[in-house]
Amino acid sequence: MQRQRPDLPSNDKRWKLVNATMRRNGYAEHALIEALHSVQDAFGFLDEEAMTFVADSLDLPLSKVYGVATFYHLFMLKPQGRHACVVCTGTACYIKGAGGLIDGIRQHFDVAPGETTEDKALSVLTARCVGACGLAPAVVLDGSLVGKLGAEQLIERISREIAE
Amino acid sequence: MNLDDLEELAVKYREEQGETDREVRVCVATACHSSGAPAVIEALEAAGAEPAADGARRCKVKGVGCMGLCSVGPMVAVAEPGADLRESDLYKSVTADDAAEIMASARSTDDATVERLHCPNDMPFFTRQRWIVRENSGIVDPDSFRGYVAVGGYAAMVQALSEMTPQEVINEISTSGLRGRGGGGYPTGLKWSTVAKMPAEQKYVICNADEGDPGAFMDRAILESDPHRVLEGMAIAAYAIGANKGYIYIRAEYPLAVERLKTAIRKAKRSGFLGNHICETQFNFDIEIRLGAGAFVCGEETALMASVEGGRGHPTPRPPYPAESGLWGRPTLINNVETFANIAPIVSNGGAWFAGIGTEKSKGTKVFALAGNILNGGLIEVDMGMTLREIIFDIGGGIPEGKAFKAVQTGGPSGGCVPDAHLDIGVDYDSLKTLGTMMGSGGMIVMDETSSMVDVARYFMEFCMTESCGKCVPCRTGTYQMHGLLDKIARADATHADLALLEELCEVVQATSLCGLGQTAPNPVLSTLRYFREEYEEKLAGSR
Amino acid sequence: MPRTPPATQVRVVTLTIDGQALSAREDETIIEVCRENKIPIPSLCWMDGLSIVGACRLCVVEMAGSPRLSAACSTRVAEGMQITTNSERLQRYRRTLVEMLFAERNHVCSVCVSNGHCELQWLAQTCGVDHVRMPYRNHAYDVDSSHEMFRVDHNRCVLCTRCVRVCDEIEGAHTWDVMGRGSDCKVITDLARPWGDSDTCTSCGKCVQVCPTGALVKQGTSVGEMVKDQQFLPILARRRHIR
Numbered sequence: 001m002q003r004q005r006p007d008l009p010s011n012d013k014r015w016k017l018v019n020a021t022m023r024r025n026g027y028a029e030h031a032l033i034e035a036l037h038s039v040q041d042a043f044g045f046l047d048e049e050a051m052t053f054v055a056d057s058l059d060l061p062l063s064k065v066y067g068v069a070t071f072y073h074l075f076m077l078k079p080q081g082r083h084a085c086v087v088c089t090g091t092a093c094y095i096k097g098a099g100g101l102i103d104g105i106r107q108h109f110d111v112a113p114g115e116t117t118e119d120k121a122l123s124v125l126t127a128r129c130v131g132a133c134g135l136a137p138a139v140v141l142d143g144s145l146v147g148k149l150g151a152e153q154l155i156e157r158i159s160r161e162i163a164e
Numbered sequence: 165m166n167l168d169d170l171e172e173l174a175v176k177y178r179e180e181q182g183e184t185d186r187e188v189r190v191c192v193a194t195a196c197h198s199s200g201a202p203a204v205i206e207a208l209e210a211a212g213a214e215p216a217a218d219g220a221r222r223c224k225v226k227g228v229g230c231m232g233l234c235s236v237g238p239m240v241a242v243a244e245p246g247a248d249l250r251e252s253d254l255y256k257s258v259t260a261d262d263a264a265e266i267m268a269s270a271r272s273t274d275d276a277t278v279e280r281l282h283c284p285n286d287m288p289f290f291t292r293q294r295w296i297v298r299e300n301s302g303i304v305d306p307d308s309f310r311g312y313v314a315v316g317g318y319a320a321m322v323q324a325l326s327e328m329t330p331q332e333v334i335n336e337i338s339t340s341g342l343r344g345r346g347g348g349g350y351p352t353g354l355k356w357s358t359v360a361k362m363p364a365e366q367k368y369v370i371c372n373a374d375e376g377d378p379g380a381f382m383d384r385a386i387l388e389s390d391p392h393r394v395l396e397g398m399a400i401a402a403y404a405i406g407a408n409k410g411y412i413y414i415r416a417e418y419p420l421a422v423e424r425l426k427t428a429i430r431k432a433k434r435s436g437f438l439g440n441h442i443c444e445t446q447f448n449f450d451i452e453i454r455l456g457a458g459a460f461v462c463g464e465e466t467a468l469m470a471s472v473e474g475g476r477g478h479p480t481p482r483p484p485y486p487a488e489s490g491l492w493g494r495p496t497l498i499n500n501v502e503t504f505a506n507i508a509p510i511v512s513n514g515g516a517w518f519a520g521i522g523t524e525k526s527k528g529t530k531v532f533a534l535a536g537n538i539l540n541g542g543l544i545e546v547d548m549g550m551t552l553r554e555i556i557f558d559i560g561g562g563i564p565e566g567k568a569f570k571a572v573q574t575g576g577p578s579g580g581c582v583p584d585a586h587l588d589i590g591v592d593y594d595s596l597k598t599l600g601t602m603m604g605s606g607g608m609i610v611m612d613e614t615s616s617m618v619d620v621a622r623y624f625m626e627f628c629m630t631e632s633c634g635k636c637v638p639c640r641t642g643t644y645q646m647h648g649l650l651d652k653i654a655r656a657d658a659t660h661a662d663l664a665l666l667e668e669l670c671e672v673v674q675a676t677s678l679c680g681l682g683q684t685a686p687n688p689v690l691s692t693l694r695y696f697r698e699e700y701e702e703k704l705a706g707s708r
Numbered sequence: 709m710p711r712t713p714p715a716t717q718v719r720v721v722t723l724t725i726d727g728q729a730l731s732a733r734e735d736e737t738i739i740e741v742c743r744e745n746k747i748p749i750p751s752l753c754w755m756d757g758l759s760i761v762g763a764c765r766l767c768v769v770e771m772a773g774s775p776r777l778s779a780a781c782s783t784r785v786a787e788g789m790q791i792t793t794n795s796e797r798l799q800r801y802r803r804t805l806v807e808m809l810f811a812e813r814n815h816v817c818s819v820c821v822s823n824g825h826c827e828l829q830w831l832a833q834t835c836g837v838d839h840v841r842m843p844y845r846n847h848a849y850d851v852d853s854s855h856e857m858f859r860v861d862h863n864r865c866v867l868c869t870r871c872v873r874v875c876d877e878i879e880g881a882h883t884w885d886v887m888g889r890g891s892d893c894k895v896i897t898d899l900a901r902p903w904g905d906s907d908t909c910t911s912c913g914k915c916v917q918v919c920p921t922g923a924l925v926k927q928g929t930s931v932g933e934m935v936k937d938q939q940f941l942p943i944l945a946r947r948r949h950i951r
Contacts, residue, residue, distance in 0.1 A: 029473070029474050030474035032474035033454070033455070034474075037416070051899060061876075061898075062908065063882060063884060063885030063897060063908075064475070064882060065899075066885065066887055066900055068476055070900075071476040071888070072456075073457070074458035075457055075458075090378030091379035091535070092379045092535035092541075093378075095535075127458075128376065128627065129380070130417050131194065131375065131380070131381035131417065132194055132195050132198065132381070133541065133607075134195040134235040134237065134542050135195050135235075136536075144198060145198035146198065147195070147198065459889070480762070481760070481762035481783075483784075629891070631889075632889070632890040634867065634886070634890045634891070634892070634893035635761070636763045636765055637765055637766075637866075637867075638805060638808070640867070640890055640891060640893065644812075644891045645808060645811065645842045645843075665841055669804070672800075672801050672804045672805065675776075676777060677765070678763065678765065678779075
């Protein structure tokens, strides 16, 4: 029985990117994680519309898609802030004071790891070792890695990014 | 294609590189990359474009892989083509402003160096290493297929395909005594021959690049520095076991390594070194990349395969082992990055050569990531059997700021802490186990006297608690309870009964958990209790 | 005319369980042999007719010659195996595991609709759990009564995933799955929406019947009234298998 694939949810061109990823994998079940990656790359997070579209396209149960999306820490189910600060909490960074960075950010921007500031300017996340132990404590700020910063320098750096 | 044809190709590529007297190599692996290496390259190229004096040496700027000393990046090496790190003028903490000066000294025919940036190449950090896995790191351009072939790359694969039967390849690997570098230390030859013997139409090779141990970045550096080496190892494995499809499961946290791998796969395919009829033989092998999404447990073989299949990364009971029923129920060979990176030299030089290095039961070298309170943080590759003291104090340069050494943590969240009294033990799979820790993937975090061992144990338990997949009861609930108890102890709120319960939970979780994550989660607690019990007891109520 | 016996590939092996010599088909698992021979061995996630997950670890046994414990549900028998199912050590481990399950969610038997008919309660009794030594997590979970016939109370869930498996493997709906990771795991319907809103649920009630505790129950039941009927499962599973 040939199954009808769902239409793209809207005219938004980003859906074509998501669809292309699934097509490249022959709409196979095992393309689920790849598909969710491409949704997140395109939209910044996974909402119900996107998860339903992926589930329908790959002929997967909704609960399975939701289960996978919430299993992996990189997938975000909420919209993220304009800037993202990922604090590495690997062992080397822990030893060299990653906790201080998180506390500093919390105090200055009033935002805890996993959350976004009210004005949607900044999302703070933690990572389990970004593998840059030579630069401990390491932080990934908007995709670029910065290392060996103290809490004050980091806050100054983030403030500068937000101001720009 | 045979070895002579490949050598011809290598000669051609070497000639193409042109007449160069000296290479100015800039490390472009993650640490140096984010410390400003791209700007340094740009500035060096600009300086190199300036007209040189008559008789000056001809210099070429080149982005290369990791040189090891990540804590003082960006690193630059000035060397004659083909020379290794020990034969180079090394510079540390280079900025774009230093480029003109470095280029001038590289061009000059006297052997002057830029003193203020100079990093001695005869320090133990460099002289005490032996580079097998990392022999091309810091020398070849990781994005250049031709550069890899020019230094003899793919010769092992061509040799295997044109001169050896699959069984002969497996025999060499077995003779070498190579053991899995991901942590378990399972004999690689045995694993290969098990998968090879499975009667099946379809088999898979998986490269486990889900390097999850915090404080470990060996695999990332290998992939960023010499990706073709890993592809070559995988292709040889596929030939040996009879697979035609491979996957590299890599963490999404390693974007640079992913890019380099993609480039390497594309270029290898275009040149006929991957894909159908590799090197004009009947052998077909294709490699796909699968991105992880932030789950430590996916480093466990069965969880990794569940993730490649697109599901939640849940481990499944073994047996059946992946060798029998793995990806989509097919026989599957899973090795980690460093294991695959060892394959080509073993095939080229013979298993006996490899077996001559290392200790009785652990052969070859091991790459370690040195981090924490240590002077020379970075990546090293040393013979198995070197003592922890030599690694930390000779190569690593000891503890900075005049502080005293307290413990070294190996094996990540599955390992333990080794105190000063045991530093003279030679490092191999078995010796570390007797100390209550394990080799793991090779992370070594050095801690000075200011570190609290209870805090360290709590840190690792928090890691295991948040990384537990939640499938089996002892790991899901046990790590939560143990973390609560450790937290209570750290806050000095606990009683002797709490400590006794913690020890009991350690035993239960270790014995009953479904997969390695849970079975080893108590190790950091058990090892710190073994060597630093007084730190726990000092914090108990009634003991003060 | 004599009938030819059905050709069989499966061999029979002999093994020892708790000193008792037994024979078994080589495709059987240890737990199946134990059940056949009335050797009591506690289990929670295992269920005849569902796939094996090996998650609760209550059925771990000792095997002579192996330093590690093996889960009886996921280990096949083999010739000459010597198995111990009930040593002092195993009893201690099982007691701790059951305690951990109690401490994980908010299990209060006296006010539970499944009181007296609950597998977790039976486990506590058979394993000799008389008190829980570790602190309850005391995390408040919601109760979803949106379904017209059934109710899910996450405070009483033990994450055995029987509901997930029966819904996927027997009913074929796959309405249930597990979300999150570690202690945050929770069973969900569809995109973690209220059960009553589910488009995929067929209201067949199989999940309710296989649930070992009072987590999945019929609406309108009061303390101690919820009695589960699991007879259907092996029959359905066998018929599905034959087809």
